[in-house]
Amino acid sequence: MPRPTLTRREALLRLAGGAAAPSLLLAACDVGWPRDGGGGPAGGGDAAFTLAPINLDPDRITRTYVCARPYRPSGFRVEAERMGETLLVHNYGHGGGGFTLSWGTAAMVADILRDAAVPAGAAVAVAGCGVVGLTTALVLLERGFSVTIHARALPPDTTSNLAGASFFPSTAVDPSLLTPAFAERLETACRTSHARFLDLLPDPRYGISWKPQYFVTDEWTPEIEAGDAIYGMLRDLYPNQELFREGTHPFQTRFAWREDNIFIEPTPYLTRLVADFRERGGNTVVRDFESLEDLLGLDERWIVNCTGLGASALVTDPELTSNPSQTVILAPQPDVDYAVADIDGVYMFPRSDGIMLGRGEGVVDTMELLEAQRRLVARTPVTG
Numbered sequence: 478m479p480r481p482t483l484t485r486r487e488a489l490l491r492l493a494g495g496a497a498a499p500s501l502l503l504a505a506c507d508v509g510w511p512r513d514g515g516g517g518p519a520g521g522g523d524a525a526f527t528l529a530p531i532n533l534d535p536d537r538i539t540r541t542y543v544c545a546r547p548y549r550p551s552g553f554r555v556e557a558e559r560m561g562e563t564l565l566v567h568n569y570g571h572g573g574g575g576f577t578l579s580w581g582t583a584a585m586v587a588d589i590l591r592d593a594a595v596p597a598g599a600a601v602a603v604a605g606c607g608v609v610g611l612t613t614a615l616v617l618l619e620r621g622f623s624v625t626i627h628a629r630a631l632p633p634d635t636t637s638n639l640a641g642a643s644f645f646p647s648t649a650v651d652p653s654l655l656t657p658a659f660a661e662r663l664e665t666a667c668r669t670s671h672a673r674f675l676d677l678l679p680d681p682r683y684g685i686s687w688k689p690q691y692f693v694t695d696e697w698t699p700e701i702e703a704g705d706a707i708y709g710m711l712r713d714l715y716p717n718q719e720l721f722r723e724g725t726h727p728f729q730t731r732f733a734w735r736e737d738n739i740f741i742e743p744t745p746y747l748t749r750l751v752a753d754f755r756e757r758g759g760n761t762v763v764r765d766f767e768s769l770e771d772l773l774g775l776d777e778r779w780i781v782n783c784t785g786l787g788a789s790a791l792v793t794d795p796e797l798t799s800n801p802s803q804t805v806i807l808a809p810q811p812d813v814d815y816a817v818a819d820i821d822g823v824y825m826f827p828r829s830d831g832i833m834l835g836r837g838e839g840v841v842d843t844m845e846l847l848e849a850q851r852r853l854v855a856r857t858p859v860t861g
């Protein structure tokens with residue numbers, strides 16, 4: 478029996494903040510490969526398949542940027558506070574899963590307003606115009622409210638525009654703090670969003686697509702195989718799962734795990750959501766709230782706080798922290814139509830605006846990122 482080199486918790490922490498990697502890693506559970514160490518998992522096929530190589534020539538770098546996820550270890554905050562005459566509903570702290578959770582937590586906000594007997598047609602203010610604010614505003618319009626978004630910045634100038642974005646609630650919660658009650662909310666939010674993404678997917682204007690994603694590794698331990706609760710409850714949302722052993726896949730690692738996933742291209746998607754919101758009667762106002770008092774000074778008596786990391790300046794929330802990472806975009810490669818991630822949480826997403834390279838960990842250091850890319854490249858078919 479090979480000695481496991483990663484405990485389950487270590488594997489989770491190393492991947493914390495990643496986009497594709499956690500689900501890919503955790504997808505390994507229940508594949509049923511022999512545990513005697515005599516040859517590893519059953520392969521996914523008899524012959525190696527091919528994938529277009531990634532060209533990592535540094536001359537192809539078009540952009541690098543640093544951005545931060547709004548992380549709360551106990552998970553997103555969706556709850557109401559009565560502030561004098563105003564009902565303030567919070568919807569922030571989605572970590573690296575804001576796209577994945579967006580439609581789901583938006584529906585939770587709408588349910589809070591319904592339960593508070595907010596009258597039909599009432600004017601509701603949404604603070605924030607990232608993916609969380611936009612989806613919340615759209616769901617509230619659908620529920621019959623009159624909605625205005627107030628935000629310091631609109632797409633394309635939000636953090637949401639810098640996301641991956643693949644479908645998985647990465648770093649949406651510290652796994653060691655996951656309670657059964659929050660797990661249920663997380664799963665409900667993910668499934669609500671997933672259904673909405675599938676509804677929108679056929680319309681190319683939203684930039685949503687299915688793509689295969691690969692997790693490549695030299696290690697395949699029982700701890701990796703065991704996975705965690707979050708992937709376990711969402712696993713059926715990732716079709717075409719298959720484990721490939723050495724010689725049956727094109728990666729330069731012993732193992733490659735494949736599954737299909739939904740990818741959302743942030744800029745076309747958010748641009749389309751802004752257009753949907755305006756076409757359906759919503760208003761947008763550019764405005765900066767300097768304090769909670771400033772926010773509560775709005776005319777509306779029902780206000781939804783979707784300010785992401787900006788919430789830390791408006792409300793006292795010791796849990797809300799910034800989880801930064803650095804990302805590199807290379808020139809587009811239309812032939813690269815798969816995503817890949819490795820055991821270090823380094824990932825590549827193919828997008829129409831370029832090849833996105835990042836790493837899940839919160840350290841921001843250019844040299845570290847370049848080194849991490851080099852390691853991913855060493856595991857991936859590549860030119861350049």
Ligand SMILES: Cc1cc2nc3c(=O)[nH]c(=O)nc-3n(C[C@H](O)[C@H](O)[C@H](O)COP(=O)(O)OP(=O)(O)OC[C@H]3O[C@@H](n4cnc5c(N)ncnc54)[C@H](O)[C@@H]3O)c2cc1C
Binds near residue numbers: 643
């Ligand atoms: C590198 C990276 C990769 C990611 N990959 C994925 C992924 O693959 N899948 C996924 O689901 N998620 C991913 N995420 C996470 C996702 O991007 C975030 O969870 C999401 O963008 C948070 O959205 P938001 O609307 O809460 O915040 P934001 O996008 O930051 O929007 C906040 C809004 O509030 C406004 N605002 C803030 N403060 C104020 C104020 N005081 N006054 C007025 N307006 C204010 C801002 O101007 C903005 O309009 C990734 C994030 C990063 C950084």
